[in-house]
Every structure is written in structure tokens, then in C-alpha cells.
Amino acid sequence: MTLDAVAREAGVSPATASRALNGTTRVREDLRERVHVTAGRLGYIPNAHAQALAGSTTNRTVGVICHDVSDPYFAAVSSGVMRAAAERDLLVMLASTFREPAREIAYVSMLRAQRARAILLIGSGIQDRAWERAMDAELAPYVRLGGRVAVVSRHRSLRVDTVRPENRAGAATLARTLTGLGHRSFAVLTGPPALTTVSDRLAGFREGLAEAGIGIGRVVEGAFTRDGGYAAARRLLACDGPRPTCVFAVTDVMAVGALAALKEAGLRVPQDVSLAGFDDIPLVRELSPALTTVALPLTTMGEDVIALALRERTAGQRSRVVRVTGEVVVRASTATPPVGV
Template sequence: MVTLEDVARHAGVSLATASRVLNGSNRRVGAALRQRVELAAAELGYEPDVTAQALARGSSNVIGLVVHALTDPYFAALAEGAMRAADRHGLTVMVGTTHRDPEREIAVVSTLRVQRVRAIVLAGSRTSDETITKRLTAELTRYRDAGGRVACVGQDLLGVDTVAPANREGAAALARSLAGLGHRRFAVLAGPPGLLTAADRTAGFTAALADLGLPAPRVLHGDFDRDGGYAAAVELAGSGLDEVSCVFAVNDVMALGALAALRDRGVDVPGDVSVAGFDDIATLRDLVPALTTVRLPLAEMGERALDLALSDTSEPAIEPVAAEVVLRASTRRV
């Protein structure tokens, strides 16, 4: 391991000068010495030890990214975007996965804090559990007090910079579009009661129906993943499916599960019932029937979240993200 001291000695200069020429500084060093140092560094193949730099500078070049699971395409897309932004800023990314366990989320933030990452991006949805939110906030406050910066994508609950997707409005717009196709009676596969992203989408959808003077949808809870969608659809198929003409799954992956469940039960989509999702996951765009959904620019959201975290605003900024209804073959006019 060749250190800066080796380079300095080899170039016949002091440690200070070597540091100044090789690793940025606001002080200039004369052309002659500068060249000698650069040559020495090249000859020896010097590379700075970033951990030592981090210690000396008191700030690192890495950012933390907290997601629920990388195998969930929603988070994968967000992560992809965040990594792109990190790249742009010359930062490296440390990832922690929580698997939707709030305890783990807090633990992960804590790990990232002691790792002295420069910023943390929380990609997961918030829950309605106030105790958890309070503890997470406390953890984040501790991190920010130590100079860390935080942004999250989802609900503005943490008092930090937030990229806020239009879950409510998007779902409402979807409801109106579906009503425009003639649908009157809906079921919502609504995910877990406590998950705010799911709750917001359900609420937006329901509110829009009410505005239109349509009956309230049937709401079925379950997990926020493929199997949750499957299970909820099975429940629906078991009783009451014939009373609805359209099923709204609050995310695409759940819709995927629902489609599978309906297919397994011989229910034709969209012939017997229409199905819509939310997110517009890229990998799922080739489904048959093509899924009606609400598009969110996931990668861009990840990017913006990181940018937000890095920008130093005094006040927590909220960046709204518009969602766009995409009607496809899984919903038909009735």
C-alpha cells in the first residue's frame, strides 16, 4: 500500500504539499513541485485512502440508500435512479434493505449513521404507526445533528426533504378514467392498512368515486406484494366478484398477483372483470393483458431524492411528482 507519505518522500516535498496537489485544496502549489508530486504519484501508483480522507475531512463520499427489497421492481427502479444521481455527484452508494420491517429500517439508518455517510435516502413508504415514525425521526435527527443530510420518497412525515409522488391524485385520476369507461362498482386490493402509500392510493381512489356519485368500492386488505394481490383476488373471487366490474390493485406487483389468481379461477380479464394497477413497472409492461396503471417516473424520483438530500436547503423541501394514468388492455369499456 503506497501512502501519501511515500509519494511526498519520493518527490522530496512535504506531506502537506503532496496532499495539496493530489487531493484538491484551495491552496495552490508551484508548478515545479506540483509536477514532481504528480510524477511521483504516478510512478508509485498512489491512490488515496478514502477512509482516511473521510476521517480527516470529517465527511465521506458515500451516501446511504434504504429500500425494502431490491427484488421489488419498484425499489429497484428507485435505487437505479438514486445510483445514477450518486454517480453524477461522484459518490458511492451503500444500500440497506429492510424487508418492510420498521425495526430494521431504524437499524439500517443507524448503521448508515455510524458509517458516516454523507446523506441518506429513504426509499420506502412510511407507515401510520406513530411510535415507529417517532423513533425513526429520532434516529434521523440524531444523524442530521451530526451533519448528515436526509431525503425520502413517499410521505412527508419525517420533516425532511421529500419527493412526494401523487399517490392520491393519481389514484383519483385513475378512478375517473375507469368511470369514464363505464365502470360503476369497484373493488380495491388495498394492501396493508398501515402502509401510507397503499392507504393514500386507496383513499384517492375512493374519494374520486364519491365525487362522481359512485358507490364506495369494496376494500380488501392484504400484503403489498404479488402474493398479497393474489390472496386478495382469491378472496374477492370467492365472494362478490360478480358485483364489481373493475378491480384496482394499489400497485402493479399486486395487480400481477391478482391477474394470476383470476386466471387460475377461470375469470377472464378484461372480459369478466377489468384490472388496474399503479406504478407502471417496466418489467411488467409486457403482461397480457397489458396492465392499465398509473405511471410514476421511478428512476427520476430516486434521482431527485438524492439531489434533494445533497442540496442544502434550510427548510425541508417537498417535491411533488405527477402521476399519469395509462389505459391499456386490462381495463375495457363496459
């Protein structure tokens, strides 16, 4: 079935049929309806590549670039994006950078070439001026030509619309909650310090402890993964000196690995050591014990970021920020420390 056949059957020119199916506004509503009904009856499927070439405003593709879609955090946010995109009849192209900054910039360049309607960056920014300049060099011309960009938990130097979890404030509240349980000895398992999510959560946790006159204790760095949390916890347990009564992993995924390492070492959670995370990925509610964490509305964040990208902006309008507050959820992995510890 061809476009010409649809045009003949609908009684319009091929150009009008093409504009109607591509979504342009330069077609009367009655003609648009007639063409769509005819195309549906004849089983005509528009050529997606041809639609993309017709102009970025008609492209139905949204690009989502995240660190690792196998990570439950990114899977949950991406799920929200896809759900909202489906409601708008948009196609989502999903790519994982595996936390390689150069790969992220390359993917943005590819999406520009594909004339994607919007580009969504999901995941922590990197505190690196060269990376920031390279990313801005890709995004700025894309936006000037009508492309839409929005980000989740991204570095503040990018001048784009942002869904920003209050990582610092959430970590500070968690610290206050844990000191309220009576803990005075802590250790923190962190990811790479160049990631802004790491620096914000570590700074917030330190601030919350300082309010109670407590130092942060040992800080052990690991990969932002389950295996990274496991390895970091193993290194922590191998350190000399008293064992902390509470361990904070800056992501739930790291906390899952840490829990395995603690159990492997013969430690009971929370009887011997308490454990807390951040994000509230669905998995942590099913752990034994269930994990205390700072809950973020991950799926809603995905819905918010695509809505932000597609929302019209006025000329000269500053970048918009949707702030997301985390809520501390106390579960069975934390308890009052043992007497005398």
C-alpha cells in the first residue's frame, strides 16, 4: 500500500496526505481526519525515516540515555518515561553508557543526527569541566534548532530543564534519623567522587551527623553497583579498629551488595550492625531484612522529566527545575545499637 493510493482514496493530493500523516499543522482538521481514517482502513504504515526527515517537530522519537538500564534505579525511572511516552504515542530509544562519559556524548550526537524530538539524560553528572564543555557543545545547537532536553539528577552546569532529587537534604535527614536511633559510629560506602550524586549525598550525610557532634567515620569507595557495594563492605570489614554500628551505602544497589558481604562475614543485620541505603528501588523491600532508605518516587521522576522536555517554553525563559524530596523510610535493617557499643 502506497501513500499515493491513500491520497487517491481520500480524495486529496499526495502532499496533503503526507502532511496529514506527518502531523503538520498546515492541514485542515477535516482533511487530516479523512486521511487518517483512509490510511487505517487500507492498512498504510508511514515510513518512519521519511517522517524524521520531514522535520524534528514531527519526529515521534525520544532518546533516553542512562548509566545502566540493568540497574533498578534507572530501570524504574526509564519505566516512567516509557509509560508517559506511550500515552503521547512516542517511541523511546534507550541507551546505556555504562558510566563512560565519552559514550554519553557520542550517544547525544547520534540522537541529534536522528533528529530525535527530545533527549533525556538520566543519572548523575560528572564534575569535569572538559566533559561539561563537550556536552554543552552537543546540546546547544540541538536546542537552537528546536530540540528538547531535560535531565534527571544532573550536574547544575548544564543549562537545561531538570528533575532534581534533593540528594543532600535526603542524606542529612537520614543521618538525623540514624543518630536518633542512638548510633554514634558510622561508615559510608560511596561511589566515584566525581559523580555529583555521590558528592551531594556524602555532604548531606556529613552535615546531618555534624548536627549531633559526630564525625562521618570511614568512607570506602566502590563502583556504583551491587558488586561495588559488596567489595567496599569487604574492605571496610578488613580495616583495623572498632566496627561501626551503622553503615550507609549511598545507593540501594550498593547496599544490596553490602548486605551480602556482612552476612558472609557472620554479622547479623541489624543486631550487630545496621545498614541503610538511598533511592528505595523495589528490590530492597523484599530483602531480609528489608532496607532502611531514602525513598524517591522513581517512576514519577521519569514521567516528570519527559513532561518537562515536551512542555512549551517561552522565549528567554530560564531553565526549569522540578525538585523531588526524598522521604526516609525506616525498615528492619536498622535498629538501636547494642548496649555498650
